[in-house]
Amino acid sequence: MVNSRTAAVLIVGFIILIAGLSLWVLGDQTSSLVPLPLASTGVPWAPLLWVCGIIVLLTSAFANILDPKHYLLWLVSLIVGYLVIFGIIVVITGYLIP
Amino acid sequence: MKKGYKVTTEDSILQSLTRTGTAFYVFVFTLLVLTAEFLYAWYTQLTTGLIVTGMRSIYNAPNYMGPNVAVGSPWGIYITNFIFWIGISHAGIAISASVRLMDLKKYKVVARMAEVLTLVALPMAGLSIIFDQGRPDRIVNLLIYGRFQSPMLWDLTAITTYFIGTIVYLYLSLRGDIDELARKLPRRERFYKRLAMNYQGTETEKEKHNQTLWWLALAIVPIMVTVHSVVSFVFGLMIARGQWYSTIFAIYFVVGAIVSGVAAVYSLAWIFRWLYKWDSLITDEVLRGISWALRNVLIIYIYLWIAEELTTRYMGSSSDLRVSDYLWFGPYAPIFWTMAIVGFGIPALILLQPVFGKRHFNPALTFAASIILNVALWVKRFTIIVPSLLNPPLYQTGVYVPTLTEVSIMLGTFWLATLLYIAFIKLFPIIDLDVVKG
Numbered sequence: 001m002v003n004s005r006t007a008a009v010l011i012v013g014f015i016i017l018i019a020g021l022s023l024w025v026l027g028d029q030t031s032s033l034v035p036l037p038l039a040s041t042g043v044p045w046a047p048l049l050w051v052c053g054i055i056v057l058l059t060s061a062f063a064n065i066l067d068p069k070h071y072l073l074w075l076v077s078l079i080v081g082y083l084v085i086f087g088i089i090v091v092i093t094g095y096l097i098p
Numbered sequence: 099m100k101k102g103y104k105v106t107t108e109d110s111i112l113q114s115l116t117r118t119g120t121a122f123y124v125f126v127f128t129l130l131v132l133t134a135e136f137l138y139a140w141y142t143q144l145t146t147g148l149i150v151t152g153m154r155s156i157y158n159a160p161n162y163m164g165p166n167v168a169v170g171s172p173w174g175i176y177i178t179n180f181i182f183w184i185g186i187s188h189a190g191i192a193i194s195a196s197v198r199l200m201d202l203k204k205y206k207v208v209a210r211m212a213e214v215l216t217l218v219a220l221p222m223a224g225l226s227i228i229f230d231q232g233r234p235d236r237i238v239n240l241l242i243y244g245r246f247q248s249p250m251l252w253d254l255t256a257i258t259t260y261f262i263g264t265i266v267y268l269y270l271s272l273r274g275d276i277d278e279l280a281r282k283l284p285r286r287e288r289f290y291k292r293l294a295m296n297y298q299g300t301e302t303e304k305e306k307h308n309q310t311l312w313w314l315a316l317a318i319v320p321i322m323v324t325v326h327s328v329v330s331f332v333f334g335l336m337i338a339r340g341q342w343y344s345t346i347f348a349i350y351f352v353v354g355a356i357v358s359g360v361a362a363v364y365s366l367a368w369i370f371r372w373l374y375k376w377d378s379l380i381t382d383e384v385l386r387g388i389s390w391a392l393r394n395v396l397i398i399y400i401y402l403w404i405a406e407e408l409t410t411r412y413m414g415s416s417s418d419l420r421v422s423d424y425l426w427f428g429p430y431a432p433i434f435w436t437m438a439i440v441g442f443g444i445p446a447l448i449l450l451q452p453v454f455g456k457r458h459f460n461p462a463l464t465f466a467a468s469i470i471l472n473v474a475l476w477v478k479r480f481t482i483i484v485p486s487l488l489n490p491p492l493y494q495t496g497v498y499v500p501t502l503t504e505v506s507i508m509l510g511t512f513w514l515a516t517l518l519y520i521a522f523i524k525l526f527p528i529i530d531l532d533v534v535k536g
Contacts, residue, residue, distance in 0.1 A: 021246075024244075024246050025246055044242045044243060045241065045242055047240065047241050047242070047243075047244040047246075047251065047254075048241040048242070050255070051241065051254075051255065051258055054255065054258060054259050054262070055258075055262050058259070058262045058263050058266050059262075059266065061266050061267075061270060061310050061311075061313070061314050062266060062269075062270075064306065064310050065270065065303075065306055065307060065310055066295055066296075067295075067296060070295040070296065073295075074269075078262060078265070082258070082262075086237060086238050086241065087238075089228060089234055089235070089237055090234075090235050090236075090237065090238050093144055093228075093233075093234040093235040094235035096141065096144040096145055097144055097145070097233065097234075097235055098145060
């Protein structure tokens with residue numbers, strides 16, 4: 001059985017995902033299908049919102065089992081961890097590349 | 099199976115966490131040295147630029163080598179490696195989810211090996227993409243300005259979803275074992291207790307875990323198919339490249355990934371069985387079952403490959419035929435035919451042997467076949483990418499030779515993946531402890 005907490009997480013995740021996708025799609029100023037992400041979307045960070053929505057949706061499995069404190073710990077770790085990976089790559093390579 | 103459990107206890111499984119000999123330290127030290135060499139090669143590439151690789155533009159500026167002179171391939175062994183690791187990652191959740199969804203209890207013994215393989219392989223796929231970028235410091239732009247029309251972004255989405263899904267799945271399937279480890283290994287009790295996050299081990303809790311994992315497995319299977327289909331779209335949506343527009347490309351990629359992943363799981367299962375003498379746990383029957391699956395998906399893959407080649411040879415466009423000729427009769431012919439005969443033909447014959455009776459199944463020979471298959475699949479991805487880029491429709495044929503720096507960086511993903519896998523098996527049991535409880 002899915003408990004109310006899991007249902008809430010699923011709904012929140014879905015809303016974030018749809019919000020991210022909407023801003024991403026509506027903000028886009030190009031219409032042609034091109035192979036490289038050269039042009040920009042109209043709403044910056046919309047792709048990140050979309051990715052965060054996916055992460056929240058997937059953590060609903062944790063919400064079904066863990067207590068709220070541990071659930072939040074996992075959620076924050078996954079989102080922050082994901083961003084930290086990007087951060088590390090940007091900082092280290094940005095420092096090394098002349 | 100029950101017969102085996104009498105001689106293989108939980109302690110036998112836990113020996114992978116507790117038993118550490120000289121050979122282990124020598125192996126890890128060697129890997130660390132190789133990793134250091136890889137880091138130096140990457141440092142060289144970052145500070146010097148992609149000029150240290152063999153990757154070049156399709157054609158150069160007229161004032162350099164004359165007009166319309168093709169000089170190379172902009173994608174090489176890094177992108178090959180990316181597809182290879184994505185393929186390997188398929189096995190994990192595919193096998194684990196199949197075990198759960200189809201109630202294949204017999205194969206639960208290899209489920210975790212497969213899950214960890216996914217967890218280790220996905221970051222290596224991501225790293226391979228970063229190696230390929232001239233300016234990885236701009237990667238965050240994907241999250242800021244990424245375009246939803248780009249298959250690159252679909253890739254990011256699919257890989258992220260698969261990776262996070264795998265972490266969630268692995269943790270939930272591991273939680274009971276972590277709690278048990280806190281009791282069995284007192285020196286690490288605090289670490290495991292914290293990680294178990296108040297796990298009580300009640301029947302209700304176990305049931306809830308099983309239910310959640312079942313739903314998660316159900317959700318992850320389509321994600322798995324999506325990940326590799328999207329990888330094929332990265333090629334299929336490029337402009338004017340021979341042999342990249344086949345309608346079966348996505349299926350071809352997904353099946354190739356399954357072959358790659360199942361072969362990798364077989365290899366791992368055989369290595370662990372040999373290393374820890376787990377013959378009574380990872381029985382011949384289990385290995386035969388995996389080799390049966392491997393044989394069947396390999397036959398489907400070879401069929402798709404033949405279908406693709408045949409269509410190209412008879413009715414393919416001129417650019418398709420040009421690439422095909424380049425592979426069949428051109429400079430890549432030795433690689434192509436060796437891959438086809440030694441890399442696929444011989445393993446297929448080995449895997450077909452058990453068809454003539456169970457006694458024809460040879461675990462060690464099948465292990466050799468699984469290793470050869472994965473090498474061949476790496477080469478197959480190379481022959482999908484590079485020849486098409488070396489033969490642009492409007493320019494002359496180019497040349498691509500990877501440099502030593504490039505090879506060192508590519509191999510670095512293998513050293514890193516092995517180190518990460520070893521770190522996992524030193525912290526957690528590689529076989530679900532529930533398996534020995536029956």
